[in-house]
Amino acid sequence: MSLLTVGTVAYDKIETPFGHSEKIVGGAATYISLSASYFVKKSKIISVVGDDFSEDFLDTMKSKGIDLEGLQIKKGEKSFFWSGKYHYDMNTRDTLTTDLNVLAEFNPILPKAYQGSDFLMLGNLSPEVQMKVIEQMVDRPKLVVLDTMNFWMDISLEKLKEVLMKVDVLTINDEEARQLSGEYSLVAAARKILTMGPKYLIIKKGEHGALLFDKLQMFFAPALPLEVVKDPTGAGDTFAGGFIGYLAKTKDLSFESLKRAVIVGSAMASFTCEEFGTERLITLTQKEISDRINKFVDLVNFKF
């Protein structure tokens, strides 16, 4: 099944209490598509970079089966840049710099060859950009997954609500679920959000795992407790990539399959946390992934 990912391809610079990175490749679409590449042989990207972006890295993405026809490369402009600093808990962070650069005027264009994509992953971007992609697709994908954040709830809530009406799965964190719903209890928040468009809601709680809801059921996947967490940047996007990648591979959209997809996403995210940036996502093997999934099975398995 064909997977199309919309999101940033960018540069990051990261500080944690335990170390820091140079300027390294980041971006939602980068993490999503790399993570998904372990489940789908080919996928497509819509994004934008400046001509400062590493050609080597683009070659790496291509070598993972990621089609870059929809990646605009803006001559004389710079790629989106974000830098941030994690707090001691590694679960919260401050943004130090956000240089929009090419993102300021991003007008996503869907190449003809991208029509007919069955799985659409809308990474965290302005709801306007997300909507423009949806509107360009002649056939509605079988599954549309949307990631967003509190920033868009603050400045672009009405447009975000329009986009929500068009998607099947929403992924946000616990605070964002509370903000979007006005409910403190995540159970109550989920019930409300599931009236706003999405059939499924995933609430990401970082190191505390993730919750999957539909109108009737609830599923919880833990995050794998790690010996070393070097850098959680991109963990949420990696999760989304594993989630939609697994579904695109299996073509099974039952709740049972979505549960497995949440476990796969959590397993993939745990790799990303082990090194700065996309480093772990470049070199994974299928054996490492299946071993990691088995760790999740062991972690929560019990019998009465």
Place this chain on the structure above:
Amino acid sequence: MSLLTVGTVAYDKIETPFGHSEKIVGGAATYISLSASYFVKKSKIISVVGDDFSEDFLDTMKSKGIDLEGLQIKKGEKSFFWSGKYHYDMNTRDTLTTDLNVLAEFNPILPKAYQGSDFLMLGNLSPEVQMKVIEQMVDRPKLVVLDTMNFWMDISLEKLKEVLMKVDVLTINDEEARQLSGEYSLVAAARKILTMGPKYLIIKKGEHGALLFDKLQMFFAPALPLEVVKDPTGAGDTFAGGFIGYLAKTKDLSFESLKRAVIVGSAMASFTCEEFGTERLITLTQKEISDRINKFVDLVNFKF
């Protein structure tokens, strides 16, 4: 199997962002023994109250099979009183008042009839008091579970370390595990703490669940996402009571059984959060408990 619980029987006054209680019955031994009473028909308590303590409540405890011979009632003195205020996240709180009262000079005395107890639950109290109980027991219990908190790590670390050498299971929260071990990663913290005496470590993460470790294995149990959390006070003690009560009932001390005991403890704790104080723990039915345990099964169950 006989269960002996050591801990406070006390009064609490609680404020949350969503409500507040009058002066109500609380205390670690209260929650532990009430929770365990759904698994063991008879248990014993060592504690102390003043003559201000509700006789009706003591009758309720007795009606649940809790033997109060080891409960000292100090004439002319007042029971331990704690009041606290929960933050908006309901997972952290400030202490407003701590009136030690009878607890200031508490000298635990083990009645003769308490000798031979097979399961010993040392609720959160000074390590000196915990050690005095251990030393009075002629035969070592089959299982000793210890709960403690950062306060004792701050002011009585050496004595606490002595007690740790005498116990099988330690239950603390994530910040306390980090403090006790000096390790940030909970995996690394657990490895270190398991060299300090206990064979098993349970790290309680409140609404984010609990982790069980032995030297080789790790198990995670979520907290049940609740529609309404009225008051988390006593949830950790209720967890401990369900945990040791289940083990005392089944007499199975394998890791698989400990995993089930963690799920049972989490199920019991979820009830306590639904009302202020011990209200839910007084009136539970076996059917409510087994239905709640089934909710945990559904919450984390997946198949690859």
